[in-house]
Amino acid sequence: MKLTVNKVEHEIDVNPEMPLLWVLRDVIGLTGTKFGCGIAACGACTVHLDGKPIRSCVTPVGDVEGAVTTIEGMGTPASLGMVQKAWLKHQVAQCGYCQSGQIMSASALLEENPEPTDADIDEAMSGNLCRCATYPRIRAAIHEASKMLKEDA
Numbered sequence: 001m002k003l004t005v006n007k008v009e010h011e012i013d014v015n016p017e018m019p020l021l022w023v024l025r026d027v028i029g030l031t032g033t034k035f036g037c038g039i040a041a042c043g044a045c046t047v048h049l050d051g052k053p054i055r056s057c058v059t060p061v062g063d064v065e066g067a068v069t070t071i072e073g074m075g076t077p078a079s080l081g082m083v084q085k086a087w088l089k090h091q092v093a094q095c096g097y098c099q100s101g102q103i104m105s106a107s108a109l110l111e112e113n114p115e116p117t118d119a120d121i122d123e124a125m126s127g128n129l130c131r132c133a134t135y136p137r138i139r140a141a142i143h144e145a146s147k148m149l150k151e152d153a
């Protein structure tokens with residue numbers, strides 16, 4: 001089957017029941033997306049499917065119709081995306097384990113709602129858990145990214 005990830009088409013030969021997360025990490029080798037709970041409860045495995053956040057740990061790859069974007073598609077160390085820049089500015093990450101998923105959810109939120117309120121942020125990010133409790137900095141970084149995206153428009 002064919003799978004488009006970060007604008008690159010891959011031909012993959014796996015059981016269609018295999019979760020997308022396994023394919024991304026073990027078959028394609030994109031390890032930026034993390035395994036947390038495996039039951040759609042923590043958000044660590046969040047990627048975009050046609051721009052919308054999905055939990056890749058519970059999405060069978062055979063059900064994926066559309067383009068997948070992972071954290072690797074959001075920018076590179078030499079050319080960071082706006083949300084990543086805001087994350088760095090606010091030094092959001094602690095252990096970092098949840099942060100790929102956080103950034104994917106945050107960027108999907110900003111795509112849909114470029115100027116979210118605190119309440120909008122809390123609602124959109126409620127499915128992304130952080131053991132290190134970086135929530136206040138995540139919120140600040142999302143406001144920052146919103147400002148940066150507006151200035152850049």
Ligand code: FES
Nearest residue numbers: 036037038043057
């Ligand atoms: S690993 Fe997918 S939601 Fe936790």
Ligand code: FES
Nearest residue numbers: 095096130131132
């Ligand atoms: S930064 Fe450690 S789990 Fe979120």
